Amino acid sequence: MEPLRIAVIVGSTRQGRVGDDVGRWVAGIAAGRADVRPVVVDLADYDFPPRHPEQPTPEIRRFTDQVAAADGFVVVTPEYNRSFPASLKQAIDYAYDEWHAKPAGFVSYGYRSEGFHAVEQLRTVFTELHVMTVRNGVGVNLLAGEPLDSEHRRCAAHTMLDQLAWWASALKDARGRRPYVS
Incomplete structure (x- = not known):
C-alpha cells in the first residue's frame, strides 16, 4: 500500500514562533x-496577499494544490486569545472542495491551556469544510518547561497519527469508490 500523504500545516507566521x-x-x-x-506546509513560506483577491494568486494555488494532494492533515497551531491565528484562517479559507472528506489531527501549543481553545475553534471551522477531525491530539504548555519530545x-x-492514518485510509478508499457529495 502506498503511504498516505499527510500535510503538516504550520499555522503561525509570527516572528519568534x-x-x-x-x-x-x-x-x-x-x-x-x-x-x-508527511509533507510540511509552513504558512510562513507563502506570500499570501493582504486581502482575499477576486482570482487566486499563484501562491494561493500553490497552497490549495498542497491541500488537494493531501490525504489528511496535521494542523500545528498556537492559541492566540483563545483562538487560532488569522494567518491560519486566511489559508484555510483559500481552499474549499480541496478539504472535503479528509481527516485532520491537531498539535497545539500555548500557555496553560496547551492551545486547546484554538483546537475547539478549528473543529468548528473544519466541520463546515466537511473535514473529519480526530479525537486525540497533542498539546504543549509552553510554561511547563517540559521538553517537546517527552515520552507522553x-x-x-x-495515538493521534494512528487515528489520522485510519481515517485517511478509510476516506481515501471511500473517495475512490464514490465522489464525495457536499
Whole structure:
C-alpha cells in the first residue's frame, strides 16, 4: 500500500514562533511510520496577499494544490486569545472542495491551556469544510518547561497519527469508490 500523504500545516507566521519547531517534530514522528509520508506546509513560506483577491494568486494555488494532494492533515497551531491565528484562517479559507472528506489531527501549543481553545475553534471551522477531525491530539504548555519530545507527547502523537492514518485510509478508499457529495 502506498503511504498516505499527510500535510503538516504550520499555522503561525509570527516572528519568534515555536510552530516551525513543533511542525518539524511531529513531521519527524510521522516520517518514522511506514503508512505515512508527511509533507510540511509552513504558512510562513507563502506570500499570501493582504486581502482575499477576486482570482487566486499563484501562491494561493500553490497552497490549495498542497491541500488537494493531501490525504489528511496535521494542523500545528498556537492559541492566540483563545483562538487560532488569522494567518491560519486566511489559508484555510483559500481552499474549499480541496478539504472535503479528509481527516485532520491537531498539535497545539500555548500557555496553560496547551492551545486547546484554538483546537475547539478549528473543529468548528473544519466541520463546515466537511473535514473529519480526530479525537486525540497533542498539546504543549509552553510554561511547563517540559521538553517537546517527552515520552507522553510522543505517545500522544502516535495515538493521534494512528487515528489520522485510519481515517485517511478509510476516506481515501471511500473517495475512490464514490465522489464525495457536499
